[in-house]
Amino acid sequence: MPATIVVGIQWGDEGKGKIVDMLANSGFHAVVRFGGGNNAGHTIHNEHGRFALHLVPAGIFNPDTLNIIERGVVVHPTSLIKEMDELLEKNVSLSKLKISPFAHMVMPWHIAEDRGREIAGTTSSGSLTHIGTTLRGIGPCYQDKAGRWQAFRVGDLINRQTFLEKLEKVYISKALALQAAHGVALPSLEDVKREYLEASERIVPHIADTSSLIRKALYYGKNVLCEGAQGTLLDVDFGSYPYVTSSNTTSIAACMLTGINPSDVSRIIGVAKAYVTRVGAGPFPTRMDRETEEQIREFGKEYGATTGRPRLCGWLDLPLLHYACDINHITEIALTKMDVLGFLDPVKICTHYKEGTVDMFSLSDMTPVLGSEIHGWGALGECRERSKLPDTARQYIERIEAATATRVRTISIGPERNETIT
Ligand code: IMP
Numbered sequence: 001m002p003a004t005i006v007v008g009i010q011w012g013d014e015g016k017g018k019i020v021d022m023l024a025n026s027g028f029h030a031v032v033r034f035g036g037g038n039n040a041g042h043t044i045h046n047e048h049g050r051f052a053l054h055l056v057p058a059g060i061f062n063p064d065t066l067n068i069i070e071r072g073v074v075v076h077p078t079s080l081i082k083e084m085d086e087l088l089e090k091n092v093s094l095s096k097l098k099i100s101p102f103a104h105m106v107m108p109w110h111i112a113e114d115r116g117r118e119i120a121g122t123t124s125s126g127s128l129t130h131i132g133t134t135l136r137g138i139g140p141c142y143q144d145k146a147g148r149w150q151a152f153r154v155g156d157l158i159n160r161q162t163f164l165e166k167l168e169k170v171y172i173s174k175a176l177a178l179q180a181a182h183g184v185a186l187p188s189l190e191d192v193k194r195e196y197l198e199a200s201e202r203i204v205p206h207i208a209d210t211s212s213l214i215r216k217a218l219y220y221g222k223n224v225l226c227e228g229a230q231g232t233l234l235d236v237d238f239g240s241y242p243y244v245t246s247s248n249t250t251s252i253a254a255c256m257l258t259g260i261n262p263s264d265v266s267r268i269i270g271v272a273k274a275y276v277t278r279v280g281a282g283p284f285p286t287r288m289d290r291e292t293e294e295q296i297r298e299f300g301k302e303y304g305a306t307t308g309r310p311r312l313c314g315w316l317d318l319p320l321l322h323y324a325c326d327i328n329h330i331t332e333i334a335l336t337k338m339d340v341l342g343f344l345d346p347v348k349i350c351t352h353y354k355e356g357t358v359d360m361f362s363l364s365d366m367t368p369v370l371g372s373e374i375h376g377w378g379a380l381g382e383c384r385e386r387s388k389l390p391d392t393a394r395q396y397i398e399r400i401e402a403a404t405a406t407r408v409r410t411i412s413i414g415p416e417r418n419e420t421i422t
Contacts, residue, residue, distance in 0.1 A: 002266030003224045004028075005254045006334075008231030009270035009324035011278040013304070013311060015336030015412060016271045017042025017058050020227045022417055023269075024059035029222035030066035030214060031059025034257040035247045036229030037074035037106060037141065039134040041305025045415045048090050052305045055080045056087065056097065057227050063093050066217070068210045071102035072247065072257030074141045075154055076111075077199030084202065098208040101155025104145045108186055108195075109174035110137030116182025131243055132280030134306050142246040150174070154207060157200035164193060211259040218264050226254040232270075232324040240363050243282020251328040270330035270406070272321060274341040274396070277311040279304050283364040286314035286350045300340040315370055317350040318403040319358040325404045333400065334410035338380065338393060339419070345376030347392075349399060372399075380413040386421050 004023065008014040021044045024031050038054035046061055055075060059065040069075060084094055114137045118130060133139060144151040150170045156163045171189050178184045186192070217224055228249055233239045235249040247253075251268045254260065275296060278284045288296065293313040296302065302311040325333070341347060351371035358366065377393040386394070389411075397408050411421040 003218060003226060003260050003264050004267040004269065005226040005228065005251045005265055006269045006271060007228035007249065007251050007254070007328055009272050009321060009328060009330065009333070010231045010276050011233045011284075012040070012229075012231040013277055013279070013302075014231060014271040014273045015334075016228060017044045017053060018336065018412060018415065018417070019269065019271050019334045019410065020058035020225065021046060021061065022420065023225055024062050024065055025417075027223055028059060028062075028065055028225040029217050030068055031057040031225045031227055032068040032070050032210075032214060032254075032258055033057045033073050033227050033229065034070045034254045035072040035249060036245065037136060037138045038076050038079045039136045039138045039245060039306060040229035043305050043415075046417060048092055051086070054083055054306060056083050059225065059227075060087060060092055060094070060097065063096070065096060066213065067097045068214065069097075069099045069103055070210055070214075070258050071100040072253065073100075074104045074106050074138060074145070074247075075099065075203075076106035076136065077157075077203055078195055079136075081199055081202050094206075097206050098210050098213065099154055099203060099206045100210040101153060101158070101207050103154045104141055105152045105154055105156070105196075106137045106141045107152060107170075107174075108192055109171075109178060110140035110144070111135070112178050112184045112186055113137065113140040113182070116178060116184045120182055130281050132282070134280075134304075136306070139246040154203060157196065157204055158207065160197065160200065163196070163200075167193060167196065214258050214260060218260065224260070226258060226260070228254065232327060233320065238327050238360070240282050240360060243280065251330075266331075268329055268331045269334055269410075270325055270328055270332070271334045271336060272316075272324075272400075273336050274338045275300075275316055276314045276320075277302050278314070279307070279309050279311050284312055284314055285320075285353075285363065285366060285368040286317045286370070288313050288315060292344060296340060296344060299343055300337055315348045315350055316400070317368065318400070319350065319353055321400065322404045323358055323360070325406050330404075330406050332409040333404065333406050334412065335397065335400065335408050336412040338397075338411055339413040342377040342380060342390075342393060346373035347376055347396065348373050349396070351403075383413065384421055386411065389421070
């Protein structure tokens with residue numbers, strides 16, 4: 001039986017959490033987080049309450065679903081435990097949470113380095129001033145993963161003695177480097193040891209051979225859902241580099257980081273918001289004028305789920321959406337926040353770029369053309385069928401389908417599970 005992949009096809013924050021939460025309740029044996037770390041924030045409203053998940057997969061609310069944190073994720077142990085505690089407080093079972101021993105751990109020096117770089121506003125190359133990261137240490141952690149010498153993986157927590165010996169050595173070298181580069185001091189070695197040893201007690205019981213669980217499930221005909229983090233335009237290879245995150249966020253990465261055979265993937269759902277948002281620095285061609293942006297930010301509560309930063313808001317960018325569908329081999333689109341966009345009048349849409357085909361290498365120099373305005377459709381209230389949507393809303397969706405050659409199969413018109421048209 002096949003695997004389904006859900007990825008964001010904009011700059012993150014497309015509403016993947018709600019879509020995965022809904023799918024997880026429709027017969028998936030396992031939900032797998034395959035990349036990113038607690039830079040991600042999936043907001044979910046359901047019968048258990050309102051949650052902002054950062055590391056735990058969104059299938060956790062279904063007690064029958066295996067929830068897997070795979071090797072491509074970078075895990076900050078203390079943040080994971082905080083999240084686990086919040087779930088336990090609301091009686092959500094964690095018995096089916098499984099963590100790959102191969103997943104790398106975010107260490108205190110990664111966070112200090114991220115802050116040091118972002119706040120000082122320089123990098124060793126001197127060519128970048130600011131990426132606007134979430135300051136969660138994600139980039140430096142992936143750097144150490146690729147560097148190999150000073151990296152820690154979740155599985156290292158199993159043998160406390162060897163973990164502590166390595167921790168001491170790496171701590172000394174990182175503390176010196178951070179002091180020299182950014183004048184930043186780390187928490188004391190004793191505090192770091194205490195933090196990670198305490199974490200190990202909670203995390204080690206969840207360690208499992210996750211990739212084999214996934215492959216076995218597929219072999220026995222069970223459904224597996226891979227949950228993406230961030231969005232395609234933040235992918236380190238396919239996004240608006242260098243203003244991207246440091247991992248791969250696209251559907252192909254889901255196979256690479258889980259060991260799933262690409263031919264087992266039958267559905268690739270691209271989640272897109274009816275408009276676009278972005279946090280952090282970098283090109284954002286279709287940004288709205290400040291007054292409209294302010295309005296939609298308030299209607300749509302467009303503040304980062306992880307950092308609380310106000311998101312920049314823009315008009316839907318069809319050429320970039322087409323690019324993202326292409327790169328991910330999207331088989332269907334889930335369109336979110338149609339209820340929010342409808343309050344603007346007129347609604348604009350970017351149909352093409354003056355320079356021709358969208359080119360990620362020079363996106364900052366490209367000029368979007370905002371064409372064919374549509375009247376806002378207003379409240380969508382109790383509407384639960386596509387055919388009953390106001391004409392302008394239907395036209396808007398048809399434009400997306402025509403530009404991307406992809407069907408919009410899910411339309412979200414509110415945060416609750418039942419505020420969805422499928
Ligand atoms: P980092 O992932 O913290 O290194 O941040 C790099 C860039 O990715 C910044 O522009 C962040 O704002 C952005 N980013 C990272 N995670 C998310 C997310 O979950 N949603 C939206 N933007 C994100």
